[in-house]
Amino acid sequence: MKLAYWMYAGPAHIGTLRIASSFKNVHAIMHAPLGDDYFNVMRSMLERERNYTPVTTSVVDRNVLARGSQEKVVDNIIRKDKEEKPDLIVLTPTCTSSILQEDLNNFVERAQIDSKGDVMLADVNHYRANELQAADRTLHQIVEYYLKKAQKKGEIPEGKTEKPSVNIFGMTTLGFHNNHDCTELKRLMADLGIEVNEVIPEGASVHNLKNLPRAWFNLVPYREVGVMAAKYLQEQFAMPYIDITPMGIVETARCIRMIQKVLNEQGANVNYEDYIDNQTRFVSQAAWFSRSIDCQNLTGKKAVVFGDNTHAAALTKILAREMGIKVVLAGTYCKYDAEWFREQVGEYCDEILISEDNGEIGDAIARLEPSAIFGTQMERHVGKRLNIPCGVIAAPIHIQNFPVGYRPFVGYEGANQVVDLVYNSFTLGMEDHLLEIFGGHDTKEVIHKGISAESDLNWAKDAKAELNKVPGFVRGKVKRNTEKFARERGLSEITLEVMYAAKEAVGA
Numbered sequence: 110m111k112l113a114y115w116m117y118a119g120p121a122h123i124g125t126l127r128i129a130s131s132f133k134n135v136h137a138i139m140h141a142p143l144g145d146d147y148f149n150v151m152r153s154m155l156e157r158e159r160n161y162t163p164v165t166t167s168v169v170d171r172n173v174l175a176r177g178s179q180e181k182v183v184d185n186i187i188r189k190d191k192e193e194k195p196d197l198i199v200l201t202p203t204c205t206s207s208i209l210q211e212d213l214n215n216f217v218e219r220a221q222i223d224s225k226g227d228v229m230l231a232d233v234n235h236y237r238a239n240e241l242q243a244a245d246r247t248l249h250q251i252v253e254y255y256l257k258k259a260q261k262k263g264e265i266p267e268g269k270t271e272k273p274s275v276n277i278f279g280m281t282t283l284g285f286h287n288n289h290d291c292t293e294l295k296r297l298m299a300d301l302g303i304e305v306n307e308v309i310p311e312g313a314s315v316h317n318l319k320n321l322p323r324a325w326f327n328l329v330p331y332r333e334v335g336v337m338a339a340k341y342l343q344e345q346f347a348m349p350y351i352d353i354t355p356m357g358i359v360e361t362a363r364c365i366r367m368i369q370k371v372l373n374e375q376g377a378n379v380n381y382e383d384y385i386d387n388q389t390r391f392v393s394q395a396a397w398f399s400r401s402i403d404c405q406n407l408t409g410k411k412a413v414v415f416g417d418n419t420h421a422a423a424l425t426k427i428l429a430r431e432m433g434i435k436v437v438l439a440g441t442y443c444k445y446d447a448e449w450f451r452e453q454v455g456e457y458c459d460e461i462l463i464s465e466d467n468g469e470i471g472d473a474i475a476r477l478e479p480s481a482i483f484g485t486q487m488e489r490h491v492g493k494r495l496n497i498p499c500g501v502i503a504a505p506i507h508i509q510n511f512p513v514g515y516r517p518f519v520g521y522e523g524a525n526q527v528v529d530l531v532y533n534s535f536t537l538g539m540e541d542h543l544l545e546i547f548g549g550h551d552t553k554e555v556i557h558k559g560i561s562a563e564s565d566l567n568w569a570k571d572a573k574a575e576l577n578k579v580p581g582f583v584r585g586k587v588k589r590n591t592e593k594f595a596r597e598r599g600l601s602e603i604t605l606e607v608m609y610a611a612k613e614a615v616g617a
Contacts, residue, residue, distance in 0.1 A: 117442035117465055117485065117505060122203045123148060124243030125231040126164050128251070128334075129199040131281045131310040136162055136195040138185055140213065141203040142169045155511050156282055164201075165189055179216055186220035186228060196315050197227045197251070204235050227315075229254060241333040241417070242445060244281065248310055249337035252318055256345070259319035266323055273372050273379070274304040276324045278335030280311040285420065285504040286518050287311065293517035294330065297355070301368065301381060309338070322346040326371045330354050330519055332418040332446065349374075355519045356423035357527065358395050359430055388521045395524035398532075399431050407535060408433040413474050415440040415462070415484040416503025420518070422453040424483050424502050427527060429457035434531070437477050438462055440470060467491075475589060481534045496585040500534035566592050569604045576608070
């Protein structure tokens, strides 16, 4: 069994907790040992929220292991029901509860007898699902539960809203720029004359889920969360859904045209072409910038893109189609949805990598030597080691991905933000030269054993000194070429003589 020392997507219970705690007045109880209860700390630190419902941990300890946990879990559910009076309590299993083979469904049924609110077990396979898959599954489960409940009581409203309206799916707590994206999508819908019926799950009430079928269509901006619920509504209520991510000028326009098509098929008479043209030419700066001399300086530069499906696919298209940047590799850690990713990026990049191994993507970056990386926080650290700049474009999240200023990634303002991120991520013009003159981060001694943990080469003191005389912008390449030369000849130490020999052999 391979030990995971870095995970791009967290364990399943984090995905379930993200969905449950995004709703208003929904309480999650996690059945887990101490150590798995870091969700509250993570959320309060990153989201900076003043008021939210914390997750309760029903701790698995030695007493529980000896006696069984049914009594404790049921008591915790009933106690929280009385104290918090939530609309819904979601019992969240973990790998630990799965290993113990506990009948959590029975726990829920027992607790429901004495609880005034609803009690539900998150139906997620914690061995096979990761955070993103669990979030998608849990959202679908909650939506289905309350719509079936409303159908049984005859509480689903008849007909659609008078004006065109939309449900926006997939906005969650701890999502990558989700708050800003949600604001931008609401602005976009307002510009198009479309009312926002519901935003699910962030800030939503489970009592309002019965109103979902009133919307004219559903918008799912993120591939990772919301697709399952949207498909359910399509099957049960004949609601069309749009899953085009409006990121970048081209895809935003394509999303808007699809919205136009869906609305007109239902009797509306809308034409958004003038809006698209005005936004593209005069409001958004992205299209103008793509024709400027500054952007032309990036033409042909090589980039590597890696992240979740949504953001990695979107950035690959933006770089290739809108900015003339050569994407030498596009990759994702969403292995479960690899076919979709390949379809999206196949014609826009030279190479595709589907992997959860950060060492594999790190080695690929070292091999390709791009001018810039667009990836996760992990790729940012890889870039530091290789002296390659990196723009962070996808989760896993970091405090840097919760900016105080307004930083959406979707819509026309999002297109501006993405252009800035891309442009500022490249090392341009005199920057390298100025760093060498005035001193900077890459004038420090940068000696590593290699990008992967498998390197066993040592550098002699005089060789280190010689390497540090090399200008920063080519130092990483010289180092890698020298190490490659040494490995091919079975050398375990790099001396000054080896450096000179490598230079003659490969032009390092």
